Amino acid sequence: QVQLVESGGGLVKPGGSLRLSCAASGFRFSDYYMTWIRQAPGKGLEWISYISPSSSTIYYADSVRGRFTVSRDNAKTSLYLQINSLRADDTAVYYCAIDGSGPNGGYWGQGTLVTVSS
Amino acid sequence: QSVLTQPPSVSGAPGQRVTISCTGSSSNIGAHYDVHWYQQLPGTVPKRLIYGNNNRPSGVPDRFSGSKSGTSASLVITGLQAEDEGDYYCQSYDSSLSAYVIFGGGTKLTVL
Numbered sequence: 001q002v003q004l005v006e007s008g009g010g011l012v013k014p015g016g017s018l019r020l021s022c023a024a025s026g027f028r029f030s031d032y033y034m035t036w037i038r039q040a041p042g043k044g045l046e047w048i049s050y051i052s053p054s055s056s057t058i059y060y061a062d063s064v065r066g067r068f069t070v071s072r073d074n075a076k077t078s079l080y081l082q083i084n085s086l087r088a089d090d091t092a093v094y095y096c097a098i099d100g101s102g103p104n105g106g107y108w109g110q111g112t113l114v115t116v117s118s
Numbered sequence: 119q120s121v122l123t124q125p126p127s128v129s130g131a132p133g134q135r136v137t138i139s140c141t142g143s144s145s146n147i148g149a150h151y152d153v154h155w156y157q158q159l160p161g162t163v164p165k166r167l168i169y170g171n172n173n174r175p176s177g178v179p180d181r182f183s184g185s186k187s188g189t190s191a192s193l194v195i196t197g198l199q200a201e202d203e204g205d206y207y208c209q210s211y212d213s214s215l216s217a218y219v220i221f222g223g224g225t226k227l228t229v230l
Contacts, residue, residue: 037221045224047209047219047220062217101152101169106166107166110163
Protein backbone atom coordinates (compact mmCIF):
# COMPACT_ATOMS: atom_id res chain seq x y z
CA GLN A 1 0.00 0.00 0.00
CA VAL A 2 1.04 3.60 -0.54
CA GLN A 3 3.03 5.07 2.33
CA LEU A 4 4.46 8.53 2.74
CA VAL A 5 6.42 9.18 5.91
CA GLU A 6 7.65 12.67 6.71
CA SER A 7 10.48 13.44 9.11
CA GLY A 8 12.78 16.28 10.07
CA GLY A 9 10.38 18.63 11.79
CA GLY A 10 11.02 20.21 15.15
CA LEU A 11 11.48 23.39 17.12
CA VAL A 12 13.73 25.95 15.47
CA LYS A 13 14.56 29.59 16.17
CA PRO A 14 13.59 32.35 13.75
CA GLY A 15 16.11 32.55 10.98
CA GLY A 16 17.01 28.90 11.33
CA SER A 17 16.87 26.06 8.87
CA LEU A 18 15.49 22.54 8.61
CA ARG A 19 15.48 19.79 6.04
CA LEU A 20 12.28 17.81 5.81
CA SER A 21 12.25 14.36 4.25
CA CYS A 22 9.45 12.21 2.92
CA ALA A 23 10.09 8.50 2.43
CA ALA A 24 7.77 6.98 -0.17
CA SER A 25 6.86 3.34 -0.68
CA GLY A 26 4.16 1.18 -2.21
CA PHE A 27 4.08 2.91 -5.60
CA ARG A 28 6.40 3.80 -8.48
CA PHE A 29 7.70 7.04 -6.96
CA SER A 30 9.58 8.07 -10.10
CA ASP A 31 6.33 8.29 -12.08
CA TYR A 32 4.54 10.78 -9.88
CA TYR A 33 4.33 14.53 -9.39
CA MET A 34 4.80 15.33 -5.72
CA THR A 35 3.78 18.29 -3.57
CA TRP A 36 4.46 19.79 -0.17
CA ILE A 37 1.51 21.31 1.63
CA ARG A 38 1.35 22.86 5.09
CA GLN A 39 -1.32 23.61 7.61
CA ALA A 40 -0.82 26.17 10.35
CA PRO A 41 -2.55 25.44 13.67
CA GLY A 42 -6.29 25.89 13.26
CA LYS A 43 -5.93 27.09 9.67
CA GLY A 44 -6.58 25.78 6.18
CA LEU A 45 -4.34 24.01 3.71
CA GLU A 46 -1.58 25.97 2.01
CA TRP A 47 0.27 24.56 -0.98
CA ILE A 48 4.04 25.16 -0.84
CA SER A 49 5.79 23.37 -3.67
CA TYR A 50 5.36 20.99 -6.61
CA ILE A 51 7.97 18.89 -8.38
CA SER A 52 7.69 16.80 -11.51
CA PRO A 53 8.90 13.19 -11.72
CA SER A 54 12.21 14.14 -13.33
CA SER A 55 12.60 17.34 -11.26
CA SER A 56 12.53 19.32 -14.50
CA THR A 57 9.48 21.32 -13.40
CA ILE A 58 9.35 22.92 -9.96
CA TYR A 59 6.93 25.50 -8.61
CA TYR A 60 6.79 27.37 -5.31
CA ALA A 61 4.19 29.46 -3.56
CA ASP A 62 5.04 33.15 -3.33
CA SER A 63 5.20 32.87 0.47
CA VAL A 64 8.19 30.50 0.38
CA ARG A 65 9.93 31.22 -2.93
CA GLY A 66 13.59 31.99 -2.35
CA ARG A 67 13.61 30.42 1.13
CA PHE A 68 12.42 26.86 0.45
CA THR A 69 13.93 24.36 -1.97
CA VAL A 70 12.25 21.14 -3.04
CA SER A 71 14.15 18.15 -4.38
CA ARG A 72 13.72 14.44 -4.87
CA ASP A 73 15.85 11.35 -5.19
CA ASN A 74 14.01 8.77 -7.27
CA ALA A 75 16.61 6.10 -6.52
CA LYS A 76 15.93 6.54 -2.81
CA THR A 77 12.18 7.13 -3.38
CA SER A 78 12.41 10.24 -1.26
CA LEU A 79 11.20 13.82 -1.41
CA TYR A 80 12.89 16.67 0.41
CA LEU A 81 12.17 20.23 1.44
CA GLN A 82 15.02 22.48 2.55
CA ILE A 83 13.56 25.35 4.51
CA ASN A 84 15.70 28.37 5.35
CA SER A 85 15.22 31.77 6.98
CA LEU A 86 12.36 30.40 9.02
CA ARG A 87 9.76 32.81 10.40
CA ALA A 88 7.10 32.44 13.04
CA ASP A 89 4.41 32.21 10.35
CA ASP A 90 6.11 29.11 8.94
CA THR A 91 4.91 27.22 12.00
CA ALA A 92 2.72 24.43 10.65
CA VAL A 93 2.33 20.74 10.01
CA TYR A 94 4.11 19.98 6.75
CA TYR A 95 2.68 17.23 4.56
CA CYS A 96 4.12 15.56 1.52
CA ALA A 97 1.54 14.30 -0.95
CA ILE A 98 1.21 12.68 -4.32
CA ASP A 99 -0.41 15.18 -6.67
CA GLY A 100 -4.18 14.78 -6.58
CA SER A 101 -4.63 13.95 -10.24
CA GLY A 102 -5.39 10.45 -11.46
CA PRO A 103 -6.73 7.34 -9.76
CA ASN A 104 -3.45 6.61 -7.98
CA GLY A 105 -2.80 10.13 -6.71
CA GLY A 106 -3.96 12.12 -3.73
CA TYR A 107 -2.21 10.24 -0.95
CA TRP A 108 -0.81 12.25 1.96
CA GLY A 109 1.69 11.47 4.67
CA GLN A 110 0.95 11.95 8.35
CA GLY A 111 2.84 15.22 8.44
CA THR A 112 5.72 16.63 10.44
CA LEU A 113 5.37 19.61 12.75
CA VAL A 114 7.65 22.59 12.34
CA THR A 115 7.55 25.13 15.16
CA VAL A 116 9.42 28.39 14.78
CA SER A 117 9.88 30.16 18.08
CA SER A 118 12.59 31.85 20.06
CA GLN B 119 -7.38 35.14 0.99
CA SER B 120 -7.65 31.98 -1.07
CA VAL B 121 -7.74 31.98 -4.87
CA LEU B 122 -10.62 29.50 -4.71
CA THR B 123 -13.63 30.71 -2.72
CA GLN B 124 -15.62 28.32 -0.55
CA PRO B 125 -18.37 29.09 1.96
CA PRO B 126 -16.88 29.05 5.47
CA SER B 127 -19.58 26.73 6.75
CA VAL B 128 -22.52 24.58 5.72
CA SER B 129 -24.82 22.41 7.80
CA GLY B 130 -27.48 19.79 7.40
CA ALA B 131 -29.43 17.19 9.31
CA PRO B 132 -28.67 13.48 9.03
CA GLY B 133 -30.02 12.09 5.78
CA GLN B 134 -30.12 15.46 4.06
CA ARG B 135 -28.17 16.69 1.06
CA VAL B 136 -25.62 19.50 1.20
CA THR B 137 -23.66 21.27 -1.50
CA ILE B 138 -20.28 22.93 -1.09
CA SER B 139 -19.31 25.39 -3.79
CA CYS B 140 -15.85 26.32 -5.00
CA THR B 141 -15.56 29.45 -7.11
CA GLY B 142 -12.47 30.24 -9.13
CA SER B 143 -11.61 32.25 -12.19
CA SER B 144 -10.52 32.06 -15.80
CA SER B 145 -6.93 31.33 -14.77
CA ASN B 146 -7.77 28.20 -12.81
CA ILE B 147 -11.07 26.30 -12.88
CA GLY B 148 -12.19 28.23 -15.95
CA ALA B 149 -8.96 27.36 -17.73
CA HIS B 150 -10.02 23.72 -17.73
CA TYR B 151 -7.82 22.64 -14.87
CA ASP B 152 -9.18 19.73 -12.88
CA VAL B 153 -10.73 20.17 -9.45
CA HIS B 154 -10.10 17.75 -6.60
CA TRP B 155 -11.88 17.63 -3.25
CA TYR B 156 -10.44 16.64 0.13
CA GLN B 157 -12.13 15.76 3.40
CA GLN B 158 -10.37 16.44 6.70
CA LEU B 159 -12.10 14.94 9.70
CA PRO B 160 -11.12 16.33 13.12
CA GLY B 161 -7.55 15.47 14.03
CA THR B 162 -6.86 13.56 10.81
CA VAL B 163 -4.91 13.91 7.59
CA PRO B 164 -6.82 15.19 4.55
CA LYS B 165 -8.29 12.43 2.42
CA ARG B 166 -9.07 12.76 -1.27
CA LEU B 167 -12.79 12.39 -1.99
CA ILE B 168 -13.02 13.43 -5.63
CA TYR B 169 -10.40 13.78 -8.35
CA GLY B 170 -10.63 15.09 -11.88
CA ASN B 171 -13.83 17.03 -11.15
CA ASN B 172 -16.17 14.06 -10.74
CA ASN B 173 -14.24 10.84 -10.11
CA ARG B 174 -14.35 8.95 -6.84
CA PRO B 175 -11.29 7.00 -5.68
CA SER B 176 -12.02 3.42 -4.74
CA GLY B 177 -13.51 3.19 -1.29
CA VAL B 178 -15.21 6.57 -1.31
CA PRO B 179 -18.98 6.15 -0.93
CA ASP B 180 -21.19 7.21 -3.83
CA ARG B 181 -22.88 9.65 -1.44
CA PHE B 182 -20.08 11.99 -2.46
CA SER B 183 -20.14 13.48 -5.95
CA GLY B 184 -18.42 16.33 -7.73
CA SER B 185 -19.13 18.52 -10.70
CA LYS B 186 -17.60 21.46 -12.52
CA SER B 187 -19.06 24.16 -14.71
CA GLY B 188 -17.38 27.27 -16.02
CA THR B 189 -15.29 28.81 -13.26
CA SER B 190 -16.93 26.88 -10.42
CA ALA B 191 -17.09 23.40 -8.97
CA SER B 192 -19.33 21.74 -6.43
CA LEU B 193 -19.20 18.87 -3.99
CA VAL B 194 -22.53 17.26 -3.16
CA ILE B 195 -23.01 15.00 -0.16
CA THR B 196 -26.26 13.06 0.02
CA GLY B 197 -27.58 10.97 2.89
CA LEU B 198 -25.60 13.07 5.36
CA GLN B 199 -24.10 11.12 8.26
CA ALA B 200 -22.71 12.28 11.59
CA GLU B 201 -19.26 11.02 10.62
CA ASP B 202 -19.18 13.38 7.65
CA GLU B 203 -18.66 16.32 9.99
CA GLY B 204 -15.36 18.01 9.28
CA ASP B 205 -13.61 20.34 6.86
CA TYR B 206 -13.78 20.11 3.08
CA TYR B 207 -11.31 21.67 0.66
CA CYS B 208 -11.36 22.09 -3.08
CA GLN B 209 -8.06 22.12 -4.96
CA SER B 210 -7.14 23.04 -8.50
CA TYR B 211 -4.29 24.53 -10.48
CA ASP B 212 -3.60 28.05 -11.72
CA SER B 213 -1.77 29.44 -14.72
CA SER B 214 -0.63 32.58 -12.93
CA LEU B 215 2.95 33.02 -11.80
CA SER B 216 2.18 33.28 -8.09
CA ALA B 217 0.92 29.75 -7.49
CA TYR B 218 0.45 26.55 -9.41
CA VAL B 219 -1.50 24.39 -6.98
CA ILE B 220 -4.30 26.26 -5.23
CA PHE B 221 -6.68 25.37 -2.42
CA GLY B 222 -9.97 26.80 -1.34
CA GLY B 223 -10.18 28.24 2.15
CA GLY B 224 -12.12 25.22 3.38
CA THR B 225 -15.72 24.65 4.42
CA LYS B 226 -16.72 23.40 7.85
CA LEU B 227 -19.55 20.91 7.56
CA THR B 228 -21.71 20.56 10.64
CA VAL B 229 -24.17 17.69 10.92
CA LEU B 230 -27.02 18.95 13.07
